[in-house]
Amino acid sequence: MSATGWWIDTLSARFHELPGVLNAGHSSGARELVDRRRASGGPRPRPVPLGRLIHSNRANIAAMRRTIFNEEHDMFREAVRQFVSREITPNVETWEREGIVPRDLFTAAGSAGFLGMDVPEAYGGGGVEDFRYNQIIGEEVQAAGAGGAGLGITLHNDVCLPYFLSLTTEEQKQRWLPGICSGELITAVAMTEPGIGSDLASMSTSAVRDGDTYVVNGSKTFITNGINADLVITAVKTDPTQKHKGMSLVVIERGMEGFERGRNLEKVGLHSQDTAELFFTDVRVPVDNLLGSEGQGFVHLVRNLPQERLSIAVSAVAGAEAALGWTLDYCRERTAFGQPIGSFQNSRFKLAEMRTEIDIAWVFLDRCVESLNAGELSAEEAAEAKWWSTELHKRVVDTCVQLHGGYGYMLEYPIARAYADVRISTIYGGTTEIMKEIIGRSLGV
Numbered sequence: 001m002s003a004t005g006w007w008i009d010t011l012s013a014r015f016h017e018l019p020g021v022l023n024a025g026h027s028s029g030a031r032e033l034v035d036r037r038r039a040s041g042g043p044r045p046r047p048v049p050l051g052r053l054i055h056s057n058r059a060n061i062a063a064m065r066r067t068i069f070n071e072e073h074d075m076f077r078e079a080v081r082q083f084v085s086r087e088i089t090p091n092v093e094t095w096e097r098e099g100i101v102p103r104d105l106f107t108a109a110g111s112a113g114f115l116g117m118d119v120p121e122a123y124g125g126g127g128v129e130d131f132r133y134n135q136i137i138g139e140e141v142q143a144a145g146a147g148g149a150g151l152g153i154t155l156h157n158d159v160c161l162p163y164f165l166s167l168t169t170e171e172q173k174q175r176w177l178p179g180i181c182s183g184e185l186i187t188a189v190a191m192t193e194p195g196i197g198s199d200l201a202s203m204s205t206s207a208v209r210d211g212d213t214y215v216v217n218g219s220k221t222f223i224t225n226g227i228n229a230d231l232v233i234t235a236v237k238t239d240p241t242q243k244h245k246g247m248s249l250v251v252i253e254r255g256m257e258g259f260e261r262g263r264n265l266e267k268v269g270l271h272s273q274d275t276a277e278l279f280f281t282d283v284r285v286p287v288d289n290l291l292g293s294e295g296q297g298f299v300h301l302v303r304n305l306p307q308e309r310l311s312i313a314v315s316a317v318a319g320a321e322a323a324l325g326w327t328l329d330y331c332r333e334r335t336a337f338g339q340p341i342g343s344f345q346n347s348r349f350k351l352a353e354m355r356t357e358i359d360i361a362w363v364f365l366d367r368c369v370e371s372l373n374a375g376e377l378s379a380e381e382a383a384e385a386k387w388w389s390t391e392l393h394k395r396v397v398d399t400c401v402q403l404h405g406g407y408g409y410m411l412e413y414p415i416a417r418a419y420a421d422v423r424i425s426t427i428y429g430g431t432t433e434i435m436k437e438i439i440g441r442s443l444g445v
């Protein structure tokens with residue numbers, strides 16, 4: 001299998017049983033694409049008219065055409081969409097009640113080729129470094145109204161994997177990457193502590209060197225995938241006399257003595273996502289589990305945070321798009337005073353404003369994705385994308401609830417769940433205020 005053809009081969013092999021797109025001639029279409037690509041020396045971005053990207057709820061929405069995806073991305077999107085409608089959508093209600101997704105979701109995503117798309121094939125990944133594939137997964141779970149259920153996968157792919165790719169030794173790669181790609185090893189990143197969040201360098205979880213182990217003591221909180229995780233990238237202080245320069249990253253593994261999980265925290269929204277407290281009491285972590293260099297933990301985090309923030313921004317704009325789609329449907333059907341509520345000038349103006357802002361957001365976001373792919377996305381640009389997109393998402397969802405009237409407050413309507421889910425997005429991954437600090441500082445003021 002070629003590195004570039006991995007997912008098309010995956011689609012042909014693993015999705016042949018799916019009805020519709022993948023069964024109706026796309027396998028041969030996929031094969032042609034692979035052949036054409038092989039002949040031309042690999043994939044390259046080229047603008048392909050896509051029309052409306054996000055399914056059902058975008059029907060009849062006059063959205064601006066996006067130009068960063070090519071046919072391969074379109075086919076990947078179709079496969080993700082089928083996966084979401086088959087594996088996630090039918091189970092969301094159960095998972096929301098249970099407060100967690102099953103580990104099987106990760107192995108299903110892994111065997112479908114939706115984990116570790118950018119991991120070299122030698123370690124079980126797709127071998128394609130292109131964030132647009134990650135972006136598509138984030139967009140599709142939002143389009144299906146399954147942001148809570150999908151968050152664990154996007155965190156695994158977009159946030160945790162870069163650490164395992166860029167900071168690991170050959171031995172660590174062989175030990176961890178195949179399981180991360182198959183979904184048998186679920187990942188999390190633990191920075192926040194009960195006493196600190198934004199002021200990360202003041203964290204206090206300690207790692208004291210003793211022979212060939214670090215002895216770790218402390219606790220973390222609000223950790224996404226906290227219950228399901230097998231590998232926890234943990235920010236520790238190896239030199240408590242220093243702030244930034246005293247930080248390191250170690251991987252704490254399921255089953256290590258002294259590593260305990262606390263409650264699966266009860267949240268306002270994102271109910272199917274497990275978010276937990278983690279406790280470390282004299283956990284002996286082998287020095288072989290150090291990620292990158294001792295004392296460079298803060299630098300490693302800063303290098304990886306732009307991709308995390310862009311991932312959150314992608315979900316935010318896709319979530320806003322989905323909310324607008326549900327609301328347009330509702331505004332066409334619901335009548336008051338003998339006319340569809342969407343035909344009132346106030347409703348039309350609100351809908352027009354949201355359409356405009358979402359289109360503007362896509363343009364900026366897609367540009368940021370291109371920059372990330374080119375290795376050029378700056379911390380400031382990622383901060384801009386994060387704060388502006390998540391604030392937009394929050395504003396859009398609030399307006400959409402208003403347009404739904406009382407039904408917008410009923411959980412059987414997806415907009416109500418979105419209302420609860422969206423609130424955290426301007427807080428996690430760095431608050432709006434911290435994003436503005438990052439941007440403001442770069443302005444020399």
Ligand SMILES: Cc1cc2nc3c(=O)[nH]c(=O)nc-3n(C[C@H](O)[C@H](O)[C@H](O)COP(=O)(O)OP(=O)(O)OC[C@H]3O[C@@H](n4cnc5c(N)ncnc54)[C@H](O)[C@@H]3O)c2cc1C
Binds near residue numbers: 189221267275
């Ligand atoms: C559902 C959920 C999932 C999460 N997942 C993870 C995870 O996987 N891993 C992880 O490590 N963390 C995770 N977090 C933690 C999250 O990243 C933090 O909550 C966030 O960074 C804010 O930190 P804090 O809660 O300590 O708030 P604080 O830092 O205490 O901030 C409180 C308020 O003060 C403001 N503030 C702080 N400093 C400044 C400043 N210098 N200037 C202006 N205003 C300021 C903040 O903007 C905020 O409004 C998660 C949180 C939640 C709720």
